[in-house]
Amino acid sequence: MGYTDDITKGNIEEWVDHLEKMCHLFAQSYIYLSQTEFGGAMHNILLGIRRLRNAVLQVANEQRNTLLIVTPIKINKILQVLGHIRSDISVPQSFDVEKKEEEDTTDWNALIKIENNDSPFNIGDDYEEYHKTRFFLMSSIRRNYFESVDYIKEITLLLKEIDDRSRKIETNIDTQRTLFNKMLDDYRKTEWSQDRSDFIVQVNATIDENNEKGIVLYDTLKSVLSELEHMHLNSFMPAYIKGVYRTVINQKRPPYEAIVRNRKKLTVDDISDYFSFLFRYQTLKEHIDSIPLLKPSVGEYADLFTCQAARLYVNMLKPVIWAYGGIENKEHFAILFLVMKELGLAKADTKPYLPMANFANEINESDKKLVFKEGKNKQAMITKVAGKFNNTRFCELEFGEVGPTGFSEDKMKEYQMVYWRCFVILNQRGLRMPKEINVALYLKNPHPNIDLSIIMEGFSRENLIKLNFLRSVLRRETLVFG
DSSP states (O other), X not given: OOOOSOOOGGGHHHHHHHHHHHHHHHHHHGGGOOHHHHHHHHHHHHHHHHHHHHHHHHHHHHHTTOSSOSSOOOHHXXXXXXXXXXXXXXXXXXXXXXXXXXOOOOOHHHHHHHHTXXXXXXXXXXXXXXXXXXXXXXXXXXXXXXXXXXXXXXXXXXXXXXXXXXXXXXXXXXXXXXXXHHHHHHHIIIXXXXXXXXXXXXXXXXXXXXXXXXXXXHHHHHHHHHHHXXXXXXXXXXXXXXXXXXXXXXXXXXXXXXXXXXXXXXXHHHHHHHHHHHHHHHHHHHHHHHHHHTSOOOGGGTTTBSSHHHHHHHHHTHHXXXXXXXXXXXXXXXXXXXXXXXXXXXXXSSOOHHHHHHHHHHHOSSOGGGOOOSSTTTTHHHHHHHGGGTTSOGGGSOTTOOTTSOOOHHHHXXXXXXXXXXXXXXXXXXXXXXXXXXXXXXXXXXXXXXXXXXXXXXXXXXXXXXXXXXXXXXXTTTOXXX
C-alpha cells in the first residue's frame, strides 16, 4: 500500500529520518542506476522534500499565532540531517551543482535509445507513453535537484524562524502578550459567539428554575459563578492546567506567563477550554457587578447623576476634563452639564444645577476665579446658561446656530467649542451618540486639539479597564441574563 496522505506536522522527525535514508541510499547506489532510474529517484526525492517543506511551513505559520508548542521537534538535529541530505543528493550529479543556470545540452532521446539496448530495458519498453515519461524524468534531473536544494534552504530558514520564535516566546514579555491577544481574538472570532449563546441559554434556564423557588436574580448569578469557579479549579485537575485557569480569578499574574510556563504540556483544546472559562466568567461577573452600578446615585450627587456608574465614569475623567475641556469661566460648567445630560450621564428630568456647581468645584483644581462660592445663588451661572436649553438639545445645533436660546452667534460658537471638547472626552468609544440621537455635523469629527490616544496613556492599565467596563455598563451591554 503506497503513501497517500501528506506528511503532517506530527511526524516531521520520522519523515526526515526516512528522507535521510532514501538520500543516503541514492548517494551509495547511483552508479548502478540507469538515467531513467536516476531521474525517477531524483523525482521521488523532490516530492519527499516538498512534503517536508509543506509540513514545516504549516508549523511555522501556526507558531506565528500561538504561545503553545505546535509540535515538539528537535530542530538542531533536523538541521544537521538536512545538511547530510543536501550533500547526498549533490554527490551523484553529473553537472556543476553550483551553476544553477548552466545550459543543459544532453540529447535525452538518444540516451533513451541507448538504454533500450541494455538491461534491464526490453524492446517492449520502447513505446511512446513510456518514452515520454522517461524523457520527463531524465530531462528534469537538473531542475529537480536545484528545486530540492531551494526547498532545503527554505526549510532551514523556517526551522530557524521556529526556533527563534520559540526563544522569544519564552523570554520576551511583549511577544508573549502579543501572541496571547492574538489567540484571544481568534477564539472570540471563531468560537465565542456560539459558546456565549449556549452559556446564556444555560444560565437563563437556571434563573427561570430559581425564580419559581423564589430565589432572586442576583443570588442565582452568584451561585452560578461559584459553580463555574469550582468546575474549573477542582482538585482533580492537573496543576499545569489549573495554573492557567487560576489567572481568571486572580489577575495579579498575567495569563500568558502561566501558558508559556506550561507550553510543552498544554494543548489547543486546553486553551480553548480556558478561553471559554475566561469569557463565561467575565460575562457573568460583569453582569453581577453591573447590578449595583446601575442603581441610583446616592449622597450629595443623587440628583445629578443618572446612576452610580455615571458618577464613577465622570469622576475618573475629571482630570482630563479640567486639562482639555476648554473650561475658562463658570458658565462653561453649564455646557459641561449639558454634555453630561445629553450623554445620559446627568439627569434630564430635573434641574440639578446646585449639585452641578458643587461637582464643578471638584473638577476645578487650581483656579480660584472659577470656584462657585457658598450662598443663595451659588448655582446662578449654571442656571442662567443651562436653563436656555430646557427644550433644545445643544448637540443638535449646527456650529454657530443659536436656536431659541437668545445667545449671539459668537457666544454660541464659544460654548460649542467647549461642548465639542467635553463631548469628545466623555463620549469616548461611542458611549452613546451619534448612534442613539441626532448630533450636529461638527460633533461627528474628532476635535483637532484633542488626541485621546495620547491623553489616555496617562491612565494606568487598571483604570483603562475600569473605564471600558463602566462604558459597557452605561450602554447596558453587560446585562445579558434574565
